[in-house]
Amino acid sequence: MYPSFFLLLLLTIASLAYMQGKRRAFSLTGLAAGSSRLHSRPGYYGLLTALWCVLPPLLIFVFWLAISDSLLIAMAMKTLPTSLQNLSLDQTDLLVNNLRNLIAGHVAARDIDPVLEKAAEQYIGLQHISQMALGVVMLVTALFSTFSVYRRICPEMRARNHVERIVQISLVLCSTIAILTTIGIVLSVLFESIRFFQQVPLTDFLFGLKWSPQMAMRADQAGSSGSFGAIPVLAGTFMISGIALAVAVPIGLMSAIYLSEYASSRVRAWAKPIMEILAGVPTVVYGFFAALVVAPFIRESGELFALSVSSESALAAGLVMGVMIIPFVSSLSDDVINAVPQAMRDGSYALGATRSETILRVIVPAALPGIVGGVLLAASRAIGETMIVVMAAGLSANLTANPLQAVTTVTVQIVTLLVGDQEFDSPKTLVAFALGLLLFIITLILNVIALYVVRRYREEYE
Amino acid sequence: MESMSAVLKSGGALFSGAEGVIQAQVRQEDKTPREDRLTVGLPFVDDARMTCRGVSVFYGEKHAINNVSIDVGRNQVLAMIGPSGCGKSTFLRCLNRMNDTVEGCRVVGDIQLDNLNIYDRSVDVVPLRAQVGMVFQKPNPFPKSIYDNVAYGPKIHGLASSRAELDEVVESSLKKAGLWNEVSDRLDQPGTGLSGGQQQRLCIARAIAVRPEVILMDEPCSALDPIATATVEDLISELQEHYTIVIVTHNMQQAARVSQRTAYFHLGDLIEVGSTDRIFTNPRHRLTEDYITGRFG
Ligand SMILES: Nc1ncnc2c1ncn2[C@@H]1O[C@H](COP(=O)(O)OP(=O)(O)OP(=O)(O)O)[C@@H](O)[C@H]1O
Ligand SMILES: [Mg+2]
Numbered sequence: 001m002y003p004s005f006f007l008l009l010l011l012t013i014a015s016l017a018y019m020q021g022k023r024r025a026f027s028l029t030g031l032a033a034g035s036s037r038l039h040s041r042p043g044y045y046g047l048l049t050a051l052w053c054v055l056p057p058l059l060i061f062v063f064w065l066a067i068s069d070s071l072l073i074a075m076a077m078k079t080l081p082t083s084l085q086n087l088s089l090d091q092t093d094l095l096v097n098n099l100r101n102l103i104a105g106h107v108a109a110r111d112i113d114p115v116l117e118k119a120a121e122q123y124i125g126l127q128h129i130s131q132m133a134l135g136v137v138m139l140v141t142a143l144f145s146t147f148s149v150y151r152r153i154c155p156e157m158r159a160r161n162h163v164e165r166i167v168q169i170s171l172v173l174c175s176t177i178a179i180l181t182t183i184g185i186v187l188s189v190l191f192e193s194i195r196f197f198q199q200v201p202l203t204d205f206l207f208g209l210k211w212s213p214q215m216a217m218r219a220d221q222a223g224s225s226g227s228f229g230a231i232p233v234l235a236g237t238f239m240i241s242g243i244a245l246a247v248a249v250p251i252g253l254m255s256a257i258y259l260s261e262y263a264s265s266r267v268r269a270w271a272k273p274i275m276e277i278l279a280g281v282p283t284v285v286y287g288f289f290a291a292l293v294v295a296p297f298i299r300e301s302g303e304l305f306a307l308s309v310s311s312e313s314a315l316a317a318g319l320v321m322g323v324m325i326i327p328f329v330s331s332l333s334d335d336v337i338n339a340v341p342q343a344m345r346d347g348s349y350a351l352g353a354t355r356s357e358t359i360l361r362v363i364v365p366a367a368l369p370g371i372v373g374g375v376l377l378a379a380s381r382a383i384g385e386t387m388i389v390v391m392a393a394g395l396s397a398n399l400t401a402n403p404l405q406a407v408t409t410v411t412v413q414i415v416t417l418l419v420g421d422q423e424f425d426s427p428k429t430l431v432a433f434a435l436g437l438l439l440f441i442i443t444l445i446l447n448v449i450a451l452y453v454v455r456r457y458r459e460e461y462e
Numbered sequence: 463m464e465s466m467s468a469v470l471k472s473g474g475a476l477f478s479g480a481e482g483v484i485q486a487q488v489r490q491e492d493k494t495p496r497e498d499r500l501t502v503g504l505p506f507v508d509d510a511r512m513t514c515r516g517v518s519v520f521y522g523e524k525h526a527i528n529n530v531s532i533d534v535g536r537n538q539v540l541a542m543i544g545p546s547g548c549g550k551s552t553f554l555r556c557l558n559r560m561n562d563t564v565e566g567c568r569v570v571g572d573i574q575l576d577n578l579n580i581y582d583r584s585v586d587v588v589p590l591r592a593q594v595g596m597v598f599q600k601p602n603p604f605p606k607s608i609y610d611n612v613a614y615g616p617k618i619h620g621l622a623s624s625r626a627e628l629d630e631v632v633e634s635s636l637k638k639a640g641l642w643n644e645v646s647d648r649l650d651q652p653g654t655g656l657s658g659g660q661q662q663r664l665c666i667a668r669a670i671a672v673r674p675e676v677i678l679m680d681e682p683c684s685a686l687d688p689i690a691t692a693t694v695e696d697l698i699s700e701l702q703e704h705y706t707i708v709i710v711t712h713n714m715q716q717a718a719r720v721s722q723r724t725a726y727f728h729l730g731d732l733i734e735v736g737s738t739d740r741i742f743t744n745p746r747h748r749l750t751e752d753y754i755t756g757r758f759g
Contacts, residue, residue, distance in 0.1 A: 263563070343602035346563060347665070351615040351672050352592025361614070366605050 006135040010057055010142055014050045017146045021049030024153050040160035048159045051166055053146040057138035064134050072130065073099065076123040080115060099123070137264065189440065192433035199427045200228050205434060207231065211397035213417060213428050228431050230438060232399040236407035237439075240318045240389060241382040243403060248324025248378050252329025259330070260337040261359055272334065279327040283387040290320035290392035302404060311392035315403040321388050328378040329371075336370025337363055369454045376450050380443055386411040410439050466674070485575060499528075500729070502747050507535040507723075511706040512557060517571035519552050519561065526552045530732040532725060534676070539698060539707045541717035541738065542632075544727035545753065550710045551599055553677050553727070557708065558594035559587050575676070592619060595674030599681050599710070601661035603653035603668075608645050611653040611664055612636060615672035631671055638700070639667035640693030658685040666694065677701065679709040683716065695720050714754055716739035718742050726750045 027044035029038055038045075073096060077085070084095065092096040095116075097420060102112065153159075197205070208229020255275065261266055295316035302309035340363050348358040364371070386409070394406035417432040504514075510533035519527035527549045534540050534557075534747040542550045552561070559580060561567045573580050580590055585672040592615075603611050612632040615621070622628035632649070636642040645656070653664050662685050669677065679698075683691040698707055698720045711717050717724055717738065726734045726749070734741065734750040745751040 199725075319615070338720075342563070343598065343600060344604060346560060346598065347564060347602040347604060347668075349587075349670065350558065350560060350591055350596040350598070351618070352588055352590075352595075353614075355619050361618070362604055377732050406749050 002134050007061075008136065009114050011052060013139075013142055013146070014053045017053040017150070018046040018050035020046075021150060021153060022046030024150065025159075028153070028155055038155050039158050044159040045153050045157070047163050049146055049149050049153070051163065052149040053142050055166075056145045057142045058444055060138055060141060061134070064130075068127075068130055068134075070121055072126050075126055076119045079119050079122045084115070112298045152396065186440070189433050189437050192430055193437045195425075196427055196430035196434045199430070204228060205230050205431075206438075209399055211413070213413075213431055226428060228427065228434075230435065231412075232397040233408060233410050233435065234414050234438070234442075235399055235401075236314065236393070236397065237383060237409040237411075239314050239401075239403060239407060240321060240393060240409055241379060242322035243315060243383040244325060244385075245375070245379055247319055248325045248329050248382075249375055251322075252326045252374070252378070253333055255326070256330045256333035256337055257359055257364075261355065261363070269325025272331070276327050276331055278324065279331070281324070283324065283385060283390075286320050286324050287387045287391035290316050290388050294320055295392055298404070307404060309404045309408045310393060310394075312406040313404050314393050315395035317389050317391075318403065320392060321382055321385055324385070324388070325378040325381050328381060331376045332374030332377065333367065333371045334365040336374075339370070340366045365457070368457060372450050372454050376447060379446065383409075383443060384411055385409075386415055390415070410435050463746055464526050474612070475747040483565045488507075494507045498732065499731045500537070501531065501732045501735060501743070503734045505532045505732070505735045507538075508668070509536045511536040511538075511570075511576065512536065513574045513577075514556075514573075515572040517553070517556060517569065517573060519549070519556060520568045520636065521552075521564070521569075522566040527556070528730040532732060532735055534706055534708055535723065536706055537702060537704065538723060539702050539709060539721040540722045541721035542708065542710045542727060543552060543712070543714065543717055543724060543735075543753070545729075547711075547729075548727040549730045551680050554596075554680055554708060554710055556676055558591050558596055560591075560596060562587060590674055593674055594676040594678065595669040595672055596678040597662075597666050597669045597680060597682050599684070601658060601665050601685070603661050603664050604655070605652060605654050608636075608653045608656070608664060609649040612667050612671050615668060621673070623670075632667075635667040636664075638670060638697050639663040640690055640697070641667055659690055661691065662686060664695070666697070670697075676706045679707065681710050681712065682710070683713065691716070714742070726753060728753075 014446050022042045022045060025038060025042035029042070076099065077092075077096070080095075087095065098113070099116055099119055102116055192277055196386070205228050208227060209231050210227040210229045212231045213226050215230060259272060263271065291312075295311060298316050298319075299309040299311060323443060344362050344366060345358055348362045363439060389409045389412045391410065394407050394413075395412060396406050397408050397413070398405055400407065414432045417429055423429065478635075484715060494579055512534040513729050514533070515531045517527060517530045518525065519745055530553060532540075542554065544550055551742060552754060555561045555564075557580075559569075561569055571582065574588070575594065578585065604614060606614070612635050613622075613628055615633050616628060622631050633642060633646075636645065641660060644660060645651075645664075653661065656664060662682060666679070666682055683694050686694065695716065698709065709717075709720065721738045723735065726736045726741065726745075726747070728749050734745060734747045736746075741750065745754060751757075
């Protein structure tokens with residue numbers, strides 16, 4: 001409650017600072033009366049003052065958020081009797097956990113340990129004090145920095161440049177956050193994978209043809225030692241994604257061409273939103289559609305041709321997934337095709353080209369980067385899709401080229417490996433990270449290839 | 463002559479329903495009385511390639527061309543002049559039905575090419591546009607290489623049977639448009655990378671590569687320097703031996719140099735048509751005179 005109150009107060013002071021800064025700049029122009037003009041427009045002086053009012057306290061606030069909890073816990077733990085202070089690392093962790101639960105009030109009254117309760121009280125008391133202190137420090141900093149900037153306002157001050165500098169820095173910060181997150185995720189996956197590869201050789205993983213990650217838990221247990229060949233799982237992923245793309249790319253592209261080139265604006269107005277609804281259907285719904293309608297249908301039609309189709313098949317999952325990703329292809333392609341200037345079409349028509357010639361030779365090449373972008377997006381959705389596969393294609397890792405058999409995919413395996421209680425040092429769970437890393441690298445390569453294709457064949461209009 | 467006036471009348475009757483709207487708009491835009499805006503001069507010729515009778519064009523509610531009747535003579539150059547926004551481009555685009563692609567655009571009246579109504583249901587616009595080529599006011603090269611820009615038309619119409627023949631068509635078209643010397647060593651680079659004036663000539667080369675019989679040019683020299691302009695004017699004079707040409711221009715000297723007949727448009731009306739010599743030496747209509755002597759607004 002306190003921090004939010006102080007933040008509100010801070011904003012109020014900031015708006016006051018804005019007005020004061022602006023006013024001071026105005027009054028300076030009045031004094032100077034044309035002899036020395038302001039460097040920037042008065043608004044910038046106000047903005048600069050307000051920014052200096054908000055930013056330093058905000059930094060302090062973020063800093064406090066980052067460290068206060070661990071600091072307070074440490075201080076609370078100090079109040080515990082010495083017998084409890086020199087425990088092993090694990091036991092301390094447990095104790096801290098208990099303490100936290102107590103502080104959050106998650107513990108029934110009769111289970112409360114009086115010693116811990118005291119620590120919790122200590123924590124809460126300290127928290128109050130630190131919040132008060134934080135508020136005061138923030139206010140003082142705000143007033144101080146505001147005032148010092150306010151006093152330095154003079155006609156020569158380059159307020160606009162300062163403000164632009166601050167804006168630029170914040171832009172850089174935002175993009176850094178995105179980049180750092182990516183790097184962080186990649187690194188954490190990478191480190192876990194390295195742990196996995198210390199136990200299972202890289203070549204076994206990359207080139208192994210057998211996937212059965214079950215491992216004996218105890219020495220006396222019968223069972224395999226687990227084999228971690230990624231090929232069957234990858235093959236399943238590619239087969240299902242391939243089927244999905246084979247469905248989605250032609251249908252999506254053609255419907256995009258129809259919508260943007262042939263359909264009247266009235267048809268467009270209702271057809272496009274309906275197609276986009278497809279993208280909003282939850283994948284579980286697609287999943288049972290695949291399992292209950294499409295898979296039986298495929299099996300029955302297979303029987304007509306005396307083909308043995310398993311009740312779960314790659315084809316069923318791929319077809320339904322294809323329908324799911326149609327809107328990614330169609331909607332994006334439609335947008336880029338629409339963005340091709342009418343002048344291109346006119347130029348082609350005026351040379352006596354037909355509509356289809358114009359579309360094939362002028363419009364699609366000009367829209368190619370966007371179309372490839374849409375296909376890539378669809379492909380990454382297909383590769384990452386889990387639910388439909390679980391429900392329609394099964395969990396068994398067959399290495400097969402027959403789309404009528406059950407297969408499994410990388411993401412499905414990751415889910416099944418990590419569901420339930422797991423210990424995070426056995427190869428069985430660590431392989432999930434290795435699979436994740438592999439998937440990441442493969443999609444990255446796909447992206448690079450697509451980028452190259454686009455660069456090579458792009459026809460840029462103005 | 464009689465049949466012609468009959469057509470004129472029926473053309474007038476076609477849009478009589480919209481007359482009220484037109485009147486209101488005209489009064490808003492211009493003080494010139496209605497009866498002063500009838501075409502003066504000689505809109506009709508004996509040997510006509512294209513004949514237009516009572517042509518009106520609407521963009522939705524907006525009345526852009528008002529009951530225009532004019533002939534385009536065979537192997538002649540017709541220049542269209544007039545202040546900006548008077549409907550020159552709009553009228554030009556009617557002649558090969560490019561207005562079909564504009565949503566909400568409606569063309570009424572009768573336009574014939576070799577005695578065939580091009581707005582007839584039975585007419586296929588694709589061969590029509592191959593026959594009546596067009597160079598647009600704004601250069602619109604395709605985002606392809608310079609070579610492919612020029613080869614586009616010949617390829618789709620199968621005008622060249624071999625690669626060598628295609629090369630020849632491309633080279634001769636570029637030469638005629640006066641662009642060959644500048645681009646001969648970079649035919650594989652994108653046409654969109656050329657300068658504005660070069661793009662304009664590229665579009666001319668692209669249009670004549672299809673060998674249309676009638677060529678419509680919308681300000682083909684607006685971004686060209688005097689030397690390139692002279693090349694294009696030479697091209698027009700050369701083409702005129704075999705082709706029929708309609709050219710829109712804001713440059714009076716150009717109209718005087720290249721055309722045999724000149725038409726003056728004013729706010730959607732065709733004010734005066736006549737032989738170019740006569741129009742520029744002895745305009746009959748006050749509006750025409752004001753415009754060519756530079757007194758217009
Ligand atoms: N697509 C369109 N939609 C609506 N109105 C249009 C459209 N194109 C042109 N107009 C209108 O029709 C009138 C005639 O336009 P047009 O382009 O034919 O003029 P113009 O004589 O070629 O002018 P300029 O010399 O500037 O090229 C103008 O008032 C214009 O605003
Ligand atoms: Mg124009």
